[in-house]
Amino acid sequence: MRWEMIVGLEVHAQMLTKTKIFCGCSTAFGSSPNTQVCPVCLGLPGALPVLNSKVVQYAVKVGLATNCTINQSNRFARKNYFYPDLPKGYQISQFEKPILEFGHLDIEDDAGAPKRIGITRIHMEEDAGKLLHPEAPGADYSLVDLNRACVPLLEIVSEPDIRSAGEAVRYVRKLREILVYLGVCDGNMNEGSLRVDANVSVRPVGQEKFGTRTETKNVNSFKFLEQAINYERQRQIEVLEDGGEIVQETRLFDAVRGITVSMRSKEEAHDYRYFPDPDLLPVVISQSEIEDARASLPELPDAKRERFVSTLGLPKLDAEVLCQTREMADFFESVVALHNDPKAASNWMMGGVLKNMNRDGMETLARLPVKASHIAGMLDLMKSGAISSKIAKDVFEEMWTSGKSAAEIVKEKGLTQISDTSEIEAIVDAIIAKNPSEFERLKGGDQKLTGFFVGQIMRESKGKANPGMVNDLLKKKMEG
Numbered sequence: 001m002r003w004e005m006i007v008g009l010e011v012h013a014q015m016l017t018k019t020k021i022f023c024g025c026s027t028a029f030g031s032s033p034n035t036q037v038c039p040v041c042l043g044l045p046g047a048l049p050v051l052n053s054k055v056v057q058y059a060v061k062v063g064l065a066t067n068c069t070i071n072q073s074n075r076f077a078r079k080n081y082f083y084p085d086l087p088k089g090y091q092i093s094q095f096e097k098p099i100l101e102f103g104h105l106d107i108e109d110d111a112g113a114p115k116r117i118g119i120t121r122i123h124m125e126e127d128a129g130k131l132l133h134p135e136a137p138g139a140d141y142s143l144v145d146l147n148r149a150c151v152p153l154l155e156i157v158s159e160p161d162i163r164s165a166g167e168a169v170r171y172v173r174k175l176r177e178i179l180v181y182l183g184v185c186d187g188n189m190n191e192g193s194l195r196v197d198a199n200v201s202v203r204p205v206g207q208e209k210f211g212t213r214t215e216t217k218n219v220n221s222f223k224f225l226e227q228a229i230n231y232e233r234q235r236q237i238e239v240l241e242d243g244g245e246i247v248q249e250t251r252l253f254d255a256v257r258g259i260t261v262s263m264r265s266k267e268e269a270h271d272y273r274y275f276p277d278p279d280l281l282p283v284v285i286s287q288s289e290i291e292d293a294r295a296s297l298p299e300l301p302d303a304k305r306e307r308f309v310s311t312l313g314l315p316k317l318d319a320e321v322l323c324q325t326r327e328m329a330d331f332f333e334s335v336v337a338l339h340n341d342p343k344a345a346s347n348w349m350m351g352g353v354l355k356n357m358n359r360d361g362m363e364t365l366a367r368l369p370v371k372a373s374h375i376a377g378m379l380d381l382m383k384s385g386a387i388s389s390k391i392a393k394d395v396f397e398e399m400w401t402s403g404k405s406a407a408e409i410v411k412e413k414g415l416t417q418i419s420d421t422s423e424i425e426a427i428v429d430a431i432i433a434k435n436p437s438e439f440e441r442l443k444g445g446d447q448k449l450t451g452f453f454v455g456q457i458m459r460e461s462k463g464k465a466n467p468g469m470v471n472d473l474l475k476k477k478m479e480g
């Protein structure tokens with residue numbers, strides 16, 4: 001029997017606000033446990049929540065960027081359950097009236113064809129605290145850190161439109177890219193700022209009804225997402241082919257073993273006894289707030305990639321790489337603003353800046369040792385013929401380590417390209433004189449020797465001879 005997999009994702013994205021969603025406590029990551037708490041986020045009796053308006057503003061931007069309908073009147077609901085990291089005994093979330101609905105993102109399927117993934121809903125909610133289980137021998141207790149309690153989240157729920165692990169990864173990548181471009185989430189999956197729950201089911205090809213799904217919680221990297229989905233697909237197929245049944249349950253991904261394990265049977269919505277939160281007013285969003293948000297939207301990644309290809313004439317791959325972050329794209333555009341050759345600038349972004357960033361383990365452009373003006377200056381020198389592309393590589397490395405401009409480096413090190421005919425001709429003659437029999441073979445048509453001669457001449461000139469002139473002169477000598 002052939003099987004088809006169905007996947008729907010719930011993504012929790014932590015909003016980059018300074019303070020929590022219902023109180024003034026800081027949201028900074030990594031502080032000592034329970035130092036960023038107050039009566040509201042500790043759930044003390046009588047404390048009342050006050051909505052952080054930034055969270056609404058961010059949500060509206062996300063809604064616009066993901067093609068959602070914005071519910072201009074929406075409200076919070078209590079999701080009741082007991083867990084030691086949830087001091088109130090309920091989570092403030094949204095239920096029947098989320099702030100955003102009916103959106104979509106466009107990705108590519110595994111064959112590279114365009115594919116639309118529906119977004120069912122996006123709602124605002126508070127995060128829970130974090131339990132710590134000491135591993136010391138004999139430790140028979142757990143600790144709770146409530147710094148994360150009440151930190152603002154958006155939960156982004158997709159339609160069950162995803163059909164492979166690859167599509168799931170591309171969907172989350174695109175979503176993450178948009179959130180980071182908007183500046184509403186730092187996208188840091190290691191720190192849990194973006195977490196994915198993967199709902200997976202399988203059905204025989206041709207069957208219309210969906211199979212029973214399992215939900216694998218809190219997957220926190222793209223690699224794990226792919227592994228978790230593929231593992232779950234295979235596991236479910238094996239259970240069904242053995243005549244078994246899939247139980248609707250919540251599972252956990254075990255990153256060490258690369259498998260999912262059963263955690264608990266799945267709650268149904270009615271288990272949570274949702275009801276409107278009486279402590280909070282309905283959220284009302286005016287048309288002018290929406291228009292303000294729309295006006296403040298940056299150019300989004302898809303539009304930027306499209307412009308880099310259609311207006312700047314870059315290959316699709318270049319646009320793809322440069323638009324991965326807004327900072328990278330902006331840096332690239334600053335180079336182009338100073339030296340108007342997009343492809344040359346892109347080559348140096350990819351083969352120079354990004355390559356060195358990878359080599360040096362640099363994750364952001366924040367501490368980049370070279371400036372856009374330095375790269376543009378280097379491109380100017382190449383264009384005018386003052387330095388060859390070979391020398392430019394050395395100049396680039398020197399710019400990277402010293403932070404000096406290309407012009408300074410070229411001047412200090414005497415790297416200016418030799419474009420003086422007589423000077424180059426002297427070197428060409430010397431090399432021919434040293435290798436008379438090779439030169440006869442070259443003249444006789446042995447093309448392989450061209451490289452040998454050019455190499456020798458370039459080495460003799462310490463890489464400074466203008467390569468175009470070397471080729472021309474060599475040809476002239478061969479002819480006569």
Ligand code: ADP
Nearest residue numbers: 006007008009158159160199200201210211213
């Ligand atoms: P819950 O909170 O109970 O998990 P949600 O509605 O928030 O429910 O999320 C359900 C998720 O599961 C959605 O992303 C949806 O697309 C997905 N889903 C629903 N049914 C299936 C199914 N049979 N197979 C795979 N995914 C499914």
Ligand code: MG
Nearest residue numbers: 010197199215
């Ligand atoms: Mg769920």
Ligand code: ZN
Nearest residue numbers: 023025038041
């Ligand atoms: Zn607080």
